[in-house]
Structure formats: C-alpha cells, structure tokens
Amino acid sequence: METEYSYDDLLEFLDHAGQRGIMPAASAGALASAARSILGPLEPQERANLRSVNVDAAIRRFTTKRAKDMTPSSLKVYGQRVRKALDYYFSWRDDPAGFAPATRASSELKSRRSGARLNDAATPAEDAAISDVRSQVLPVITGLMPNAYQTSLPIRPGHVVTISNIPHDLTEAEARRLGEFVRLLVVS
Numbered sequence: 001m002e003t004e005y006s007y008d009d010l011l012e013f014l015d016h017a018g019q020r021g022i023m024p025a026a027s028a029g030a031l032a033s034a035a036r037s038i039l040g041p042l043e044p045q046e047r048a049n050l051r052s053v054n055v056d057a058a059i060r061r062f063t064t065k066r067a068k069d070m071t072p073s074s075l076k077v078y079g080q081r082v083r084k085a086l087d088y089y090f091s092w093r094d095d096p097a098g099f100a101p102a103t104r105a106s107s108e109l110k111s112r113r114s115g116a117r118l119n120d121a122a123t124p125a126e127d128a129a130i131s132d133v134r135s136q137v138l139p140v141i142t143g144l145m146p147n148a149y150q151t152s153l154p155i156r157p158g159h160v161v162t163i164s165n166i167p168h169d170l171t172e173a174e175a176r177r178l179g180e181f182v183r184l185l186v187v188s
Contacts, residue, residue, distance in 0.1 A: 007039050007047035010089045017088075023101045031088070033185055034081035038062045040187045050086060058082075072182070 011032055018028030038058050039047065046053050059079040061163050068077065092099040148165040167174070 005049055005051045005052060005090070005118060006091060007035075007042065010035055010039070010050060010085065012087060013089050013092055017092075019103070022099070027101075031081050031085035031151075034078045034188050035085045037184065039068075051090070055086065077171075106141060119142045 014032040014035065017023045018025035018032075022028075039053070040052070041061070042053060042058060059082065062078065063075045069077075088099075088101050147168050149168065150162060150164040151166065152160050152162045152168045
C-alpha cells in the first residue's frame with residue numbers, strides 16, 4: 001500500500017512539525033485533532049491517498065454526525081483546520097526544503113514590516129496589536145504561562161499525556177469544558 005500522501009503520514013508530519021518547531025506545537029496539535037476527527041473515519045483506501053479524498057464530503061459527514069455535540073462555529077473551525085492541515089501537508093510533501101507555514105506571529109510581523117516601510121512608524125494601535133500577538137504567542141513558545149502548572153497522566157502502557165498551562169484557579173466549568181474537548185479527540 002502506498003504511504004505517500006496517506007492519513008498516517010499526515011499525522012506523522014503534523015507531529016514532526018510541532019516537535020521540531022516548524023509550526024507552534026499547539027497549532028500542529030489542533031490541526032491533527034481536526035484531521036483525526038474528520039479524516040479518521042475514512043475508508044482504508046481513502047486514507048491511503050488523501051489527494052483523492054473528497055474533503056467537502058468528509059467535512060459534511062463530520063458536521064452531520066457531530067452537529068448535536070458541537071456549536072456551529074466549532075464545526076466550521078474543524079473544517080477550516082482540516083483544510084489547512086492538508087494544504088500544509090501537501091505543500092510540505094511537494095517541497096520539504098521550502099516549506100514554511102504562515103503563523104499568526106509571522107503574518108503579523110510581515111504586515112508590520114511592510115507597514116513600517118510605507119510610513120516608517122507604527123501607530124499606537126498597531127503597536128498594541130503586535131504586543132497582544134506577542135503576549136499570546138511567546139508563552140506557547142517558552143512553555144508555561146505565569147500562574148499555571150503542568151501535569152502528566154499515563155493513559156496506557158507506553159503513553160503518557162502531558163497537560164500544560166492549567167490555571168491554578170481552574171473552575172469546575174473550565175474543567176468540564178476541557179473534558180468535553182478531550183472527548184472530541186476520540187477516534188471511533
């Protein structure tokens with residue numbers, strides 16, 4: 001069976017990209033979660049060659065199946081993420097040396113640089129937007145956020161899950177929301 005452009009190769013790519021810093025680990029994880037949810041249920045022959053998959057149909061099946069479990073905006077985000085995961089994957093397979101995914105931080109920096117060339121100074125609003133992006137991205141790059149902790153849990157032999165940036169004052173509602181998110185990751 002051909003493994004090039006396969007579902008398993010896609011997941012390996014996203015894992016590799018997150019671990020090697022090719023893209024933020026959180027972004028790679030979110031894309032992988034969407035891929036597992038939407039592409040996981042495909043037939044084996046479809047999973048063997050993702051280039052031949054009708055992505056719109058796969059997203060419709062997922063949306064129909066999960067419509068009662070998720071909000072419409074969450075369903076839409078999952079569809080967007082699986083498309084982005086496939087775009088990144090196909091781009092990487094076609095040119096691994098030239099692959100460079102767009103991230104929020106790099107897009108903001110690029111627009112900031114082009115804006116600086118036009119008028120040489122950023123407005124206070126632009127500076128505030130850049131600062132806001134940095135405050136969101138830097139904790140992900142550097143590890144734990146202030147007033148948060150990390151814990152690990154073995155879920156099966158040879159597999160330990162680590163959860164990071166848990167607020168010290170986690171509420172019951174937040175814990176319930178986190179649990180509901182983890183349930184969305186289940187592959188049937």
